Amino acid sequence: MSPPAARNVLLLACLTATLLTQALGGYxxxxxxxxASNGLAQVCVYLTDSESVATGGSITVSVNKDSNEGGFGPPPVEAPKNTSLIAPKVITLDQGMSELCDKISVPxxxxWQVNMKVEGKLGNVDVSYNKQVTIGKELHRIFVQTDKFLYKPGQKVQFRIxxxxxxxxxxxxxxxxxxxIESPSGSRLAxxxxxDNSDRLIHMEFQLADEPEEGTYKIHVKQGPNKVSKTFKVEEFVLPRYEVTIKPPKYILGTDKKFNFTVCAKYTHGNPVKGNLSLTLDNSGWGSYKVxxxxxxxxxxxxxIETTSEEMKVNFKEYxxxxxxxAATVAEEGTGVELKADSxxxxxxxxxxxxxxxGKEKYMKPALPFTGKVKAEFPNGSPAANEPMRVCLGETCKNINTDAEGLLTFVVPPESQNTVQVKAVNYPRIKSDESNWRSVMYESSHTYYRNLVYSPSNSSLIIRPPLGTLSxxxxxxxxxxxxxFATSNQTKANLHIQVVSRGQIxxxxxxEVEFVAGNLPIEEESLLAALKPPSPGAIEGLFNINLQLPPTxxxxxxxxxxxxxDDGEIVADTQEVEMQKCLTNNVGLSWSAxxxxxxxxxxxxxxxEPNSICSLGVVDKSVELLSSDNDDLTVDRVFEMIxxxxxxxxxxxxxDDWKYCEKQLKKHESTNGPIPVPARPIPEMMVEEPFAPPVLEEVDALVPDDADEAIRQKRSVWxxxxxxxxxxxxxxxxxxxxxxILSDLTVETRPCKQRASRKRSGSCRCGGGRFDPACGCECSGHHVSVNVVWKSTMRPYSQNRT
Incomplete structure (x- = not known):
C-alpha cells in the first residue's frame, strides 16, 4: 500500500474509545x-447522571445585541455592540431535580441576530457557551374582506377588518x-x-355615488407600523345568467391516439343551457408545424368532443x-347571448x-433496516395504483406492486448501498421511429438516495410517525x-421527547424505556435483501411512546x-408530522338544503364557540362569476403567517464538517497514519466530491518585471x-x-475524511480580468506563473476502498 502522503485521499476517524467512556458529568x-420577537422562548436543562442530579445546579442565560456578527453587510453605525436585549435569566435545578424547562420573554x-450566552454550573461541571440566535420578525397581518369584488354605481360597499x-x-x-378609501384617481373619499377595535372584528360600509368614477378603488388600513390595502372595482355590468367551462383530458401521453375535451354550459341555478358551441384547438406549434x-x-x-393526435400533429417527424x-364560446338558444369559457x-x-x-425516513441508521416509500402518480396527480415496479439495490432486483394509493414500499437492510433504482415495468422508453436519440416517451424511473448516519456503538432510533395528515x-x-431501536450492551435508558412547532417547544x-428484543415492524414482501441476525450483544426491537399534541x-x-x-454517546432521531390546519375556535356554517x-x-x-364575534355575508353566485379570486381571509392565507x-x-x-473534521485531524496528528473508517456503501462509479466552503490559500505569483506593483503581490487561489x-x-x-443542543456528552461521532493535496506547477495564462479554472488564479491582463495546490474533484469510489 502506498504511504499516506502519496495517496489521493486520507481517511481520519473522528472518535476515540476513551472519549466515549468518560462522560464529564452529563448534562x-x-x-x-x-x-420570536415579542414572544416566548424555551430553555430546557437535563441532568443525566445520578451525581449531577444529587448536586443540582444553575445556569444564567443572557442575550446581547450583536452589531452584525454572523450577518451580512456592515454593522449599523448607531448600533452599540453587546447591548443587553433581555435581563439575565437564571434557571436553577434544585438538588434531586433531573430536568427543567423555563420560558424567556423576548421583547x-x-x-436579526443576537448573541446568547449560557454560563453556570451543572453538577460539578462548569458550563459556558456562546451561540447566535435568530430573532424572527413579529408576525402580524391585517385582513380586509369586502362582501364582493365588483359593484355598480349607487351600491353600498361593505367590508370587515x-x-x-x-x-x-x-x-x-x-x-x-x-x-x-381612495378613488381610481387617488382622491380620498372617506x-x-x-x-375602536375592542371587539377585535369590525364591520364598516361606504355608499357609492350614483355617478361615481369607474375603475379600481382601494381600502387602506393602518395599525401601528402595519399597513394593508384592499381593492374593489366599480363599473356598469350585467350579471351573467350562465357559465361556460372547459374540462381538458385528465392527461395526454405522447403515445395516445385520441383524447376528449368536455365543454359545459350551465345556468347559475345548475340547469343546462341549450345553444351553439364553437371549440377552437391550437397545438402551440410554430411555422409549418402549427395546427x-x-x-x-x-x-x-x-x-x-374527441380529437386525435394525428389531427393535432402531436408527433411530427422533426417536432x-x-x-x-x-377555447370555447356558447351562444344561448333563443337569445343569441354569447359567453366565452376561460381557455x-x-x-x-x-x-x-x-x-x-x-417516506418519513430520510437517513439510513446503523443496524436497522431502512423503509422507503415512493408515491407513483400519473401526470394529472392521480395514483398509479397496482403498477408493477422493478426495484433494484445494486445487482439485486425485485418486482413490487404499488398499492391502491400508488404507494411503493421497499425495505433495505442496514449496511447496504445508499441508492435504490425504481422503474415502472409497463412504461419503458419508447424511441422515435425516425431517430434513435429522440423519445416519444421517456422511461418512468426514479433514483432514491439515502443519507447515512454513523454511531460507534451501532445504536439507533427510528421514529415511525403515522402516514398522511393527523386530523x-x-x-x-x-x-x-x-x-x-438498535443498541448494544445496554438494556434501558432515559428517553427524552420534545415537539417543536411554530418556533416553540x-x-x-x-x-424510562427498556430495550427488549423483538420483531421489527417491516413488510417481508418489501425486503430487497435478507436481513442478517443481530451481532452478539446487540438488541433490536420496538417500543411505543404516547404524546399529547396541542392544536397549535x-x-x-x-x-x-x-x-x-452509559458510555456518554447521544442517540437521537427526529421526524416531522403533519396535522390539518387547526383553529382554536371551531366555526360551522351550513344551509338547510x-x-x-x-x-x-x-x-x-x-x-x-361561546362569546364569539361573528360577521356573516351572503352574495349572489352570479356576482362571483364576474369577480376575481379576491378573498384573502381564508384558512390557507391565515396559516401562511406561520x-x-x-x-x-x-x-x-x-x-459544520469543515471545522469539526479539522479539529479532529489536529487532535490525531500524533497518531501513526490514518485510522480506518467505515466504507461508504455505494457502487463503483465516478462521483463528484461533496462541495464544501471554499478556503483562500496564498501562493507566490511570478510576474514580469514591468508588471504593475499590485500584481506582484501574492495572489489568492480558491x-x-x-x-x-x-x-x-x-x-x-x-x-x-x-x-x-449544548452538552458535555458525545453528540458528534461521524468519521471524517481529508483530501490529500500535491503541489503542481503550472502557468496561468489569461487576460482581461478572466478567471483561469485550470490553476485557480485570477488575472488582470497579464501572464502570470503560479505554483498552486491542485485538488482532484473526481475520483473512483469503491465499496471496499480504504
Missing amino acids: VITTPRKW ESND LSITGPFLKISDIKYDKIW QWLNQ VTTKTYQINGCKD YVYNINA VTANIDRTAISFKNQ CTGGTSDITLPIM QFMKSE VSPKAKIIVWYER LQMQPGERATLTLSA ESAMISEYDNSQS RPSSYYSDYSDALKMFDISGLY
Whole structure:
C-alpha cells in the first residue's frame, strides 16, 4: 500500500474509545435556534447522571445585541455592540431535580441576530457557551374582506377588518390608526381615525355615488407600523345568467391516439343551457408545424368532443407538440347571448409516471433496516395504483406492486448501498421511429438516495410517525408513536421527547424505556435483501411512546427523541408530522338544503364557540362569476403567517464538517497514519466530491518585471475545503428539529475524511480580468506563473476502498 502522503485521499476517524467512556458529568441544554420577537422562548436543562442530579445546579442565560456578527453587510453605525436585549435569566435545578424547562420573554426587537450566552454550573461541571440566535420578525397581518369584488354605481360597499398576530394566531384588539378609501384617481373619499377595535372584528360600509368614477378603488388600513390595502372595482355590468367551462383530458401521453375535451354550459341555478358551441384547438406549434382547428356543435348542458393526435400533429417527424390550448364560446338558444369559457391548456406528457418521496425516513441508521416509500402518480396527480415496479439495490432486483394509493414500499437492510433504482415495468422508453436519440416517451424511473448516519456503538432510533395528515380535533390530540431501536450492551435508558412547532417547544416529556428484543415492524414482501441476525450483544426491537399534541402544533411539527448511552454517546432521531390546519375556535356554517326553488324558505345555521364575534355575508353566485379570486381571509392565507415562524434545518445550524473534521485531524496528528473508517456503501462509479466552503490559500505569483506593483503581490487561489464526512450523527437530528443542543456528552461521532493535496506547477495564462479554472488564479491582463495546490474533484469510489 502506498504511504499516506502519496495517496489521493486520507481517511481520519473522528472518535476515540476513551472519549466515549468518560462522560464529564452529563448534562443537555436545548433551546430553539430562532426566537420570536415579542414572544416566548424555551430553555430546557437535563441532568443525566445520578451525581449531577444529587448536586443540582444553575445556569444564567443572557442575550446581547450583536452589531452584525454572523450577518451580512456592515454593522449599523448607531448600533452599540453587546447591548443587553433581555435581563439575565437564571434557571436553577434544585438538588434531586433531573430536568427543567423555563420560558424567556423576548421583547420586541429589530435585531436579526443576537448573541446568547449560557454560563453556570451543572453538577460539578462548569458550563459556558456562546451561540447566535435568530430573532424572527413579529408576525402580524391585517385582513380586509369586502362582501364582493365588483359593484355598480349607487351600491353600498361593505367590508370587515381583522388583525391576527403571533405564531399562535391571536386576534388583535389594538385600535386602527387610520382607515380610508381612495378613488381610481387617488382622491380620498372617506376616512376613519382611531377606529375602536375592542371587539377585535369590525364591520364598516361606504355608499357609492350614483355617478361615481369607474375603475379600481382601494381600502387602506393602518395599525401601528402595519399597513394593508384592499381593492374593489366599480363599473356598469350585467350579471351573467350562465357559465361556460372547459374540462381538458385528465392527461395526454405522447403515445395516445385520441383524447376528449368536455365543454359545459350551465345556468347559475345548475340547469343546462341549450345553444351553439364553437371549440377552437391550437397545438402551440410554430411555422409549418402549427395546427389550429375550429369545430361547431349543438350543446345541451355538456358536450364531449374527441380529437386525435394525428389531427393535432402531436408527433411530427422533426417536432414534438407539448401542449394543446382550447377555447370555447356558447351562444344561448333563443337569445343569441354569447359567453366565452376561460381557455385551458392540456399538456402532452412524455413521461407517464412521476415519483415523489413519501417516506418519513430520510437517513439510513446503523443496524436497522431502512423503509422507503415512493408515491407513483400519473401526470394529472392521480395514483398509479397496482403498477408493477422493478426495484433494484445494486445487482439485486425485485418486482413490487404499488398499492391502491400508488404507494411503493421497499425495505433495505442496514449496511447496504445508499441508492435504490425504481422503474415502472409497463412504461419503458419508447424511441422515435425516425431517430434513435429522440423519445416519444421517456422511461418512468426514479433514483432514491439515502443519507447515512454513523454511531460507534451501532445504536439507533427510528421514529415511525403515522402516514398522511393527523386530523384536527380542536383540542389536544393523543397519538401513540412507535420507535424502532438498535443498541448494544445496554438494556434501558432515559428517553427524552420534545415537539417543536411554530418556533416553540410545545411539548416535552421524559420516560424510562427498556430495550427488549423483538420483531421489527417491516413488510417481508418489501425486503430487497435478507436481513442478517443481530451481532452478539446487540438488541433490536420496538417500543411505543404516547404524546399529547396541542392544536397549535398544526400544520406541522418536528418530534425529536434522544437518550444518552452509559458510555456518554447521544442517540437521537427526529421526524416531522403533519396535522390539518387547526383553529382554536371551531366555526360551522351550513344551509338547510343544497338546492331550493325560487320563493322557498332556506335556513342558514352558524355555530361557534361561546362569546364569539361573528360577521356573516351572503352574495349572489352570479356576482362571483364576474369577480376575481379576491378573498384573502381564508384558512390557507391565515396559516401562511406561520411559515415564517418555523425553524429551518439551516437556521444557525450546528453541524459544520469543515471545522469539526479539522479539529479532529489536529487532535490525531500524533497518531501513526490514518485510522480506518467505515466504507461508504455505494457502487463503483465516478462521483463528484461533496462541495464544501471554499478556503483562500496564498501562493507566490511570478510576474514580469514591468508588471504593475499590485500584481506582484501574492495572489489568492480558491480551493475547496479538505475536510468532510460522508455521514451524519446525533447533532444532525437536532439541526433538523430546529434546536440547539449544548452538552458535555458525545453528540458528534461521524468519521471524517481529508483530501490529500500535491503541489503542481503550472502557468496561468489569461487576460482581461478572466478567471483561469485550470490553476485557480485570477488575472488582470497579464501572464502570470503560479505554483498552486491542485485538488482532484473526481475520483473512483469503491465499496471496499480504504
